Amino acid sequence: MQVSDTVEISGHLMDYGILSRILDDIREYGGDYTIDRFDVGHEAGDTSYAQITVSGEDDDALQRLLMRLQTHGTNLVHPGEAVLETVEQEGVFPDGFYSTTNLDTQVRVKGRWLTVSNPEMDCGLVVLGEGDDLSVRTIPMSDARTGMRIVCGASGIKVTPPAAKEGGDGFGFMESVVSSEKPQAVLVRGVADGMRAAKANGKKVLWVGGPGVVHTGAAPAMVALVNAGFVDVLFAGNALATHDIEASLYGTSLGVDLSQGRGVEHGHEHHIRALNTIRKEGSIAAAVESGVLTSGVMHAMVKAGKEFVLVGSVRDDGPLPDVYTDVIEGQRAMRAGLADVGYCLMVATMLHSVATGNILPATVPLVCVDINPATVTKLADRGSSQAQGIVTDVGLFLEQLALELVEDYRASRF
């Protein structure tokens, strides 16, 4: 038996193709729709408003479709109250749990709208406390504990997409930027402005980086940016840190290579020895302290007292003692590192970029720089629709960024 409910959405529905994505999703989920009302923005810049009655073959199908549509920013016209069910098995949500978006979210419990404190996609919503202390936060499936109250279905939930960016938006949407044919110098300036704005607002700048930062010779530029205060938090894997440390420890031979433009060959034993050396010291910070590690990106981060979260992967050698070998624990550490982040730059890593995109709220501006268009596409496919992609060379990009942002670096280069 067909069941239905009515949703509404407002915003630049046509300009950004949002409505067409909503209708696509309804079709894909086997649902049907009637557009009850459509108030079009008549002048350029006006927002539009749509009210759509959506139907599915049963309540289960309908709820899932309604949850799906919320990823685009739709809400129920009559949201009602959230339905809560209790976790009965460790690490398992109740059937029909509400699967979150990364948008700002509010949940109506006992007649009050509660704001979800840490929006993150693909999580559940857990209701904590009682009475005046009621609160709601996202929780990953693996953190579900018996007895927790989890929101189920789409009732009682409202989401708010980020405000549309004004003309200053230098990039446009992801789908249009998976192209290397862009005026790149302009894009660099856009990122520099974004970072300055975040710092001016008292926010942190988060970097997510891969070993390409070292291999493309961009470490000096990144060190300059760390020292100038434009890298507050770094998420990376074992590889970026290891290759950075290897370049520092075996400076003579590898330094020569890097300065001559010869390739860094993988698989030789330098990185293994670098790993052993840092393991012996106990941590990267200890190696800086003891004078074993005296240069490079990780050294700069330690010296500047900045936070880094290194999460391992199955291909790691070693790893460094600072690396989380348990990926779920690593995710927790990354979540903790997101506090006060107001800008995120991802460079040269698909794995950690997607991982960060998974946990980042939609309100944080996010730029992904990679020479491989697939990395940028992948990020968008995963739902990080606020992502802005720049397909370019990481080495030259960071060089330009340091020239833009750090006067000393500029002076040292020319």
Add this chain to the structure above:
Amino acid sequence: MQVSDTVEISGHLMDYGILSRILDDIREYGGDYTIDRFDVGHEAGDTSYAQITVSGEDDDALQRLLMRLQTHGTNLVHPGEAVLETVEQEGVFPDGFYSTTNLDTQVRVKGRWLTVSNPEMDCGLVVLGEGDDLSVRTIPMSDARTGMRIVCGASGIKVTPPAAKEGGDGFGFMESVVSSEKPQAVLVRGVADGMRAAKANGKKVLWVGGPGVVHTGAAPAMVALVNAGFVDVLFAGNALATHDIEASLYGTSLGVDLSQGRGVEHGHEHHIRALNTIRKEGSIAAAVESGVLTSGVMHAMVKAGKEFVLVGSVRDDGPLPDVYTDVIEGQRAMRAGLADVGYCLMVATMLHSVATGNILPATVPLVCVDINPATVTKLADRGSSQAQGIVTDVGLFLEQLALELVEDYRASRF
């Protein structure tokens, strides 16, 4: 003070550019050389022999250079005895530890040549037992335990590269195959022959796969290959298993999508629900047992009683209960899964392909199939020089492979 030692190597030194790579490495490590003797193979097919005196600025540098050269198959003319040092700190090798290659290796301890049981690159060599029970095996750095005796320096070690392949070699070396311009149907047949040969020799076929197997619609072909006995072990991550299970559980909608050729969008909640469902069951096998999971690759693996090792990564949702969340434990499980493997096919995954390449002996034939040339290149860069790369479409490749190997599948298709 310059110190030196003399190494020798024989084989098709010129045909495969091995000598040029040796000389490159000497330069890169800041060493010097004299070619003492060079016996060239005069007729096509003859092997050559070279004796080279290598020098470095001190013993440490020399030892490291000698170890490096062994990755190409060189050995000391007068190998002497292995030098053993004791582990003094958990998870840390003694300085100067011998960093292994993935070649067949022998170590001379107390006058006897001991064969290393499980060659693996970037490990240490631990000497176990006493007297007649002396043995040597590779050990990853993180498994080093206090008191272990570890081989240091290059003395007392001999490596043996795999015998050069005869004319049957369908692919040539990696560097020449990072190209999509190859007669692809021939390459498929080469892989089919390799698998048949491994099975005929009583060996196992190892698959390493990414979610592209599912997204390209190749799951039915892979299921046919599992059922026909051509998939003995599967290494993968959370993604392949999750998307395979998602396709099975939400067959109606996603099945339609797949059969119509529409893209599988990421980020919707189907995969989250699939994860929750299997977590509720406790394991993939339990879900098969209970009738919850009734089709797909993972279902076929369980039904056929085949082994799979799923190792997680930082971008995982869930994950499935079968997934190792600790990557070091995951590596151990993968090592255990290598027993009796005689052929390895990697499809559509960079992360797990590199991870497997890291632990696979050089004697196991290895084919890497990916539409992204970078994946294939990366594997070669990491030292898996026996790797043969095929840049092609994974979906059509597996379709063709199943048509070649499985008569039933052929019958079902046309």
Add this chain to the structure above:
Amino acid sequence: MQVSDTVEISGHLMDYGILSRILDDIREYGGDYTIDRFDVGHEAGDTSYAQITVSGEDDDALQRLLMRLQTHGTNLVHPGEAVLETVEQEGVFPDGFYSTTNLDTQVRVKGRWLTVSNPEMDCGLVVLGEGDDLSVRTIPMSDARTGMRIVCGASGIKVTPPAAKEGGDGFGFMESVVSSEKPQAVLVRGVADGMRAAKANGKKVLWVGGPGVVHTGAAPAMVALVNAGFVDVLFAGNALATHDIEASLYGTSLGVDLSQGRGVEHGHEHHIRALNTIRKEGSIAAAVESGVLTSGVMHAMVKAGKEFVLVGSVRDDGPLPDVYTDVIEGQRAMRAGLADVGYCLMVATMLHSVATGNILPATVPLVCVDINPATVTKLADRGSSQAQGIVTDVGLFLEQLALELVEDYRASRF
């Protein structure tokens, strides 16, 4: 002074994001708009209708904006009469000439709507004849001759976009298919169905091919398709024909290479000798006639009496005597070859694919197969929005296509 005019458009405006592209273009051209009316399709499958008043800073700007919007299928509500101006200089249009789309187009001249016989983008419209013999056709700039009457501005012109495809549409739009993660076997079947349908309607199948057809070992599959009647016209360059003929003439050595899966090295002299041999014969057909050329794709085309148009490029050696060395003449020959074409498959060539996309009416279904996503993207960027892209391996794709379409080939393969 702002001037304005009113356009209308109907169709699946929101589903396919057409309206958002229209509004983007207005902004990009520095214009402004008011949406006067917007009748939304209420049920799934209903079409929408929009009426938009567009303004520009002067008539020139407005006319250019109106012409631009017609590429999306908009028309003036009050189209009026076409304005004609006379060509005063060979090969130069009058200022303000109407720049065509590839949509079905009608022009109102002397009170009558005339249908443009050969829609092609980026051309002008020339009015021929008088009285009852009035007609309008597209004309490329270089064919403009003094005295010709050319349509200027957007008045008096109506375009009709192709009818939206029904559920049978296997691919969706270009932007969604620049991905290799698609169920490829399904896509092959879609192309096979498209070719069968074109043949059943008495239409021709046009192929546009690059040398990758030969290098990927797909020539036998393509020969089978030629012989089975699925290749009516072939557009290509010197390279496809030369490498095909080279493989045929130097069969022993290169045949061995291809059958063993070794790469075809460029730059050796085989292709130069092949060119010289055919030049000596006078033409490809003459070489077939004289028994010099006895196999391959070009041989099959000649034997089957099918048409091919080879247009050269600046990188050509030789070229073959059949090759147009003047690209403008080559374009004319290609235009002539489009008669009765009802389906177009582009494989492994960016240059000739874009060239064909430039001259093909929007009504002809067009599929572009390439392992390089950039080729597919480029085609869409150039305005061939009806294009459907398949990012896959050309060798395996054609192999599968021949297995689908040609029973004999299937029998020969297994």
Add this chain to the structure above:
Amino acid sequence: MQVSDTVEISGHLMDYGILSRILDDIREYGGDYTIDRFDVGHEAGDTSYAQITVSGEDDDALQRLLMRLQTHGTNLVHPGEAVLETVEQEGVFPDGFYSTTNLDTQVRVKGRWLTVSNPEMDCGLVVLGEGDDLSVRTIPMSDARTGMRIVCGASGIKVTPPAAKEGGDGFGFMESVVSSEKPQAVLVRGVADGMRAAKANGKKVLWVGGPGVVHTGAAPAMVALVNAGFVDVLFAGNALATHDIEASLYGTSLGVDLSQGRGVEHGHEHHIRALNTIRKEGSIAAAVESGVLTSGVMHAMVKAGKEFVLVGSVRDDGPLPDVYTDVIEGQRAMRAGLADVGYCLMVATMLHSVATGNILPATVPLVCVDINPATVTKLADRGSSQAQGIVTDVGLFLEQLALELVEDYRASRF
């Protein structure tokens, strides 16, 4: 009946894998060999010398093999006299013609060694004049005229590979650089040094460019380089010039786009109008003269009195009046433009890069910059082995290059 001859080669045979390529080719051509002598360079830096007797199944096969081996720099130990045959058909060489390399070449005619004036690969050698006026030059097949004396077979020919580059060689060989993981800033400096060196030697710098130069926003950087004298000759197609002129003519709208980082959409009518405008003026220079064209790369080239050769392709609209529409005539114009060229930079174009690689002597240093690794690989595959590839972003690369080379530009940027 097997016939044989003996060749010799000296140089860094092992370091650069040259010998292994020679042996590969012998096998590929179905020949056989005996290495008669091999004098290895004992110390690092010494050259080696090899003498190899090569055999083929008949004289024809042997001659072709010998010609093939010359592409690597081998010569006959007893070269003898060149064999000359007469052209009997316009545009067709005699069978068995010597197919040239791009190496420095000498031909022995009537007892004297004559130096080939313009080495170019895949051509024939024509002997001109008599007695003291005897000379030899390369000639493309299409320029063969009846009665010309053409060198046939490998007798009487000596080639000299370029001297091995010393330590200053910043890039290494092509195969090692099809990677984006390089210290990019170092590579930029290498190109800047190469250009300065060429200018210091009184040589010209040749640029080969695609429209990506404009689309990536690099036109201002290139203009600065033109004005500073680092662009002496430009080879390009219709697209670079058209998009550059379009950006100049429609500065307001497109200028805004470029400065805001929005994509340049293809297929709109701006470029068509730009073409019509320049066609009306008669030429690019005329448009500069008349004040119609006032900025951009082409304007700068005209103002600086520098040469450009634009050769069309089948996908061109228009084209511009300066464009060669006949590709064979275009090749001739490019050949004429090579005089005194001492350095060649290729940016963002596969078609014209390969075309230039085809006609460039091996002695001219050549750097190919493209974000697409395939372009760089293709160039190497075609035989331009002196090519050095840089896989990077064209926009940022040219920006950095202008910052390195042009003080004024540096001042204007920061």
